[in-house]
């Protein structure tokens with residue numbers, strides 16, 4: 001029995017896998033915010049480089065990864081696939097639980113997988129500065145790291161609530177050479193408008209996106225960079241699932257259930273898409289995208305056209321949405337506080353290929369604590385949504401006496417989330433109770 005399955009440098013994927021080539025349905029096109037007509041690639045040229053625009057609309061199944069990008073990936077990839085034996089034992093489940101440890105990257109999450117690619121393509125086209133938003137700080141840190149690798153400037157609008165909750169994420173970004181501002185900020189029209197409406201607003205990813213786009217569009221040497229949602233971002237993340245597939249193959253395992261947390265969709269897509277290809281060719285695999293109950297985009301949102309940001313400057317995308325002016329409560333999984341969802345994931349949910357589930361914050365932290373105690377890794381609160389769902393499925397397998405193979409994405413570690421864990425241990429999480437919401441506090445067989 002293997003605890004972890006590791007690959008060597010030579011196993012880093014050579015191509016990104018593009019699910020668009022295998023989709024059995026067409027996606028509704030993004031619309032121009034002014035004309036409400038389908039946008040043309042040229043409409044995106046003010047904020048994105050050509051190579052990424054081409055990837056955004058590409059139907060080519062495999063897109064080669066430039067050697068310069070693979071070289072930076074070599075710093076931390078391939079990431080290990082780990083069997084959660086401690087968790088399995090604690091749950092007394094016959095299920096075999098594996099997780100892809102994306103928290104082992106230098107910044108602590110899956111986000112560098114696309115940050116490195118985006119910085120590279122921008123650099124090739126002469127961009128000097130990348131501007132972005134960040135929620136939890138994982139994406140901002142990743143872009144700061146990637147810009148530093150390709151000798152570019154980086155500016156990050158960090159959602160106010162996370163800016164306050166995670167001061168050391170800001171230090172990390174600054175250490176990589178980035179400039180960091182709390183969002184909303186008085187530096188942009190979008191920020192000033194949000195502050196005028198509510199000077200005490202915790203901010204949101206939607207507002208921060210508006211600020212970053214506004215700055216990128218008004219500076220000819222700058223471009224905007226997004227850490228999730230868009231097709232090209234999901235595309236870059238598919239190296240996760242390609243590696244996982246190889247790793248499972250090495251030990252003769254086939255997944256029954258694939259799980260990822262869902263903010264904008266990128267880590268879920270990264271693990272799931274290469275396996276969704278198998279499902280579309282007949283494999284029996286269940287896919288579960290997990291979101292917070294307090295920001296239930298996929299489970300309670302409308303499948304409709306909406307803006308990706310708060311000010312309404314992005315193209316209208318057909319997606320699950322809670323409305324572009326929705327400000328989620330200040331839960332600790334800052335990376336999941338997004339009103340919308342990737343159009344690709346939204347369509348997969350709409351077509352019944354992916355199932356969405358929403359979980360309350362306290363249950364998620366209880367799962368995170370159990371995982372820390374059984375596997376030793378303190379997960380990011382975002383990733384803990386996937387853990388809680390994996391636990392739920394493993395308990396179901398136990399109750400049904402079935403040996404399911406469950407694979408989830410550990411999208412990040414939680415080393416910068418100690419204030420959240422402190423609140424959990426003190427029983428003072430917002431909207432929180434000490435007991436589990438299902439009244440099943442001890443069902444894991446472990447007190448946590």
Ligand SMILES: Cc1ncc(COP(=O)(O)O)c(C=O)c1O
Pocket residue numbers: 109110135136137138139227228229261262263264265266267268334335336380382383411412413
């Ligand atoms: C650790 C971690 N996991 C998940 C997410 C959610 O993003 P996505 O749905 O794009 O993977 C974030 C976003 O910041 C994150 O930091």
